[in-house]
Amino acid sequence: MFSLKEYITPSSLEEAYELLNKNKNNVILGGLLWLKMGNKNYNMGIDLSKLGLDTIIETEPQIEVGCMTTLRQIETSSVLNTCFDGIVSASVKNIVGVQFRNCATVGGSVYSRFGFSDLLTALLALDCYVHMHKGGIIPLEKFIKMPYEKDILIKIIIKKDGSRASYKSCRMTATDFPILAVALSRCNSSWKIAVGARPNKAALAAKASKLLPENPTKEDIASACETVTSELHFGTNLRGSAEYRKELAKVLVKRGVEEICR
Amino acid sequence: MQIKCYINNRLFNEVIEPDMLLIDFLRHTGFTSVKRGCDTANCGLCTVWVNEKTVLSCSVLAASVNGKHITTLEGVEDEAIAFGKFVADEGAEQCGYCSPGFIMSVLSMKRELNDPTEEEIKHYLSGNLCRCTGYMGQLRAIKKFLQQGKDGA
Numbered sequence: 438m439f440s441l442k443e444y445i446t447p448s449s450l451e452e453a454y455e456l457l458n459k460n461k462n463n464v465i466l467g468g469l470l471w472l473k474m475g476n477k478n479y480n481m482g483i484d485l486s487k488l489g490l491d492t493i494i495e496t497e498p499q500i501e502v503g504c505m506t507t508l509r510q511i512e513t514s515s516v517l518n519t520c521f522d523g524i525v526s527a528s529v530k531n532i533v534g535v536q537f538r539n540c541a542t543v544g545g546s547v548y549s550r551f552g553f554s555d556l557l558t559a560l561l562a563l564d565c566y567v568h569m570h571k572g573g574i575i576p577l578e579k580f581i582k583m584p585y586e587k588d589i590l591i592k593i594i595i596k597k598d599g600s601r602a603s604y605k606s607c608r609m610t611a612t613d614f615p616i617l618a619v620a621l622s623r624c625n626s627s628w629k630i631a632v633g634a635r636p637n638k639a640a641l642a643a644k645a646s647k648l649l650p651e652n653p654t655k656e657d658i659a660s661a662c663e664t665v666t667s668e669l670h671f672g673t674n675l676r677g678s679a680e681y682r683k684e685l686a687k688v689l690v691k692r693g694v695e696e697i698c699r
Numbered sequence: 700m701q702i703k704c705y706i707n708n709r710l711f712n713e714v715i716e717p718d719m720l721l722i723d724f725l726r727h728t729g730f731t732s733v734k735r736g737c738d739t740a741n742c743g744l745c746t747v748w749v750n751e752k753t754v755l756s757c758s759v760l761a762a763s764v765n766g767k768h769i770t771t772l773e774g775v776e777d778e779a780i781a782f783g784k785f786v787a788d789e790g791a792e793q794c795g796y797c798s799p800g801f802i803m804s805v806l807s808m809k810r811e812l813n814d815p816t817e818e819e820i821k822h823y824l825s826g827n828l829c830r831c832t833g834y835m836g837q838l839r840a841i842k843k844f845l846q847q848g849k850d851g852a
């Protein structure tokens with residue numbers, strides 16, 4: 438069971454950042470769902486809920502999602518259900534239940550960079566950035582590979598580049614962690630294939646993506662699927678073996694490409 | 700630390716530990732309909748409403764509900780009894796352990812979704828696990844409950 442000596446709701450991001458770095462055992466609180474499962478003894482829990490960071494704002498070039506936005510807000514947002522064929526909303530729909538998604542936050546989900554993350558996989562297929570208080574604006578692809586630093590994720594930014602997109606996951610039961618998650622996007626003639634829950638963190642299959650022309654043939658799709666399984670590492674855990682995940686990846690990538698081309 | 704919040708429209712002013720969970724706070728204040736099932740955010744048994752939205756009270760800090768309105772099963776007793784009749788008629792409950800969280804989710808769904816389809820009902824309630832019934836009785840009860848008064852039933 439985790440413990441907390443102090444709970445605080447700072448009134449500015451600057452204050453939150455200062456408090457976070459004052460003691461190595463101070464921690465930012467998102468929805469608490471993951472933090473609470475651990476058994477660490479924290480000094481101070483810093484709750485950002487008074488900072489107005491729970492909004493989804495659409496402007497002409499981009500969509501900005503504040504770190505305290507809940508997964509349920511993402512699921513029900515009309516903007517996110519429309520843009521990019523709704524893959525951002527679709528990616529969170531199977532995460533436990535409504536009352537869970539009313540608590541879990543975007544900040545907690547993206548900062549954690551979990552291997553099994555549905556949301557991270559969907560965002561990686563898009564032109565997405567994280568805005569960190571100290572670290573500034575960082576492409577998500579780079580952020581995923583960075584070490585965990587004591588910083589605050591303020592919001593995520595998704596560029597509205599008109600991408601067509603598709604999101605697919607495979608689960609043993611409806612609300613379980615995914616065995617595999619696949620997100621694809623096509624912007625003009627350029628494809629991105631993101632594969633998560635391998636069970637490692639989501640990654641882009643760059644070589645396979647390059648094999649797909651704007652309107653791929655069956656052969657193009659087949660060779661992209663093969664390349665996905667050879668260029669990315671697939672592992673084994675209690676949800677599935679590496680071999681099984683590779684087979685799943687081929688099926689989900691093929692379905693995703695076909696969906697986008699339809 | 701001190702918090703002030705409304706539970707079922709009654710004001711509470713309490714001293715709590717910073718890491719006290721909402722479920723423990725509610726049970727401590729006498730709202731024992733709120734129960735722990737898994738304690739790992741999976742089962743939905745501990746569901747209550749904070750400002751009219753369902754949350755898992757096993758995974759929310761009591762400190763974070765300062766100034767907010769919490770609703771437990773005790774606060775929606777009449778509606779719960781009305782729904783309970785449909786549950787009984789359909790034989791949709793066996794041990795009944797899942798009921799407090801399940802009912803809070805059903806009543807929340809009734810407020811949030813207008814005329815939900817079967818798929819939408821299943822999706823909305825997928826976070827409430829029941830080890831006994833197989834869900835079909837619950838589904839029949841919900842459909843009849845939502846339908847009441849609409850076709851003169």
Ligand SMILES: Cc1cc2nc3c(=O)[nH]c(=O)nc-3n(C[C@H](O)[C@H](O)[C@H](O)COP(=O)(O)OP(=O)(O)OC[C@H]3O[C@@H](n4cnc5c(N)ncnc54)[C@H](O)[C@@H]3O)c2cc1C
Pocket residue numbers: 464465466467468469470471472473474504531532533540541542543544545546547548549553554555556588589590591612613614615739740741
């Ligand atoms: C039972 C269970 C099942 C799950 N199933 C799935 C699933 O199927 N698919 C899936 O994708 N995910 C799943 N998740 C993960 C879940 O969706 C959330 O990603 C997770 O709970 C973290 O979100 P949170 O808001 O609760 O963060 P917290 O638990 O509060 O925080 C997690 C971490 O992020 C840090 N943090 C939070 N916000 C910020 C911020 N703004 N800036 C910097 N650091 C921050 C915290 O300090 C902490 O280290 C599951 C989680 C649980 C507990």
Ligand code: FES
Pocket residue numbers: 734735736737738739740741742743744745746755756757758
């Ligand atoms: S006790 Fe809270 S979800 Fe099971």
Ligand code: FES
Pocket residue numbers: 791792793794795796797798828829830831832
């Ligand atoms: S009736 Fe026994 S768990 Fe639902």
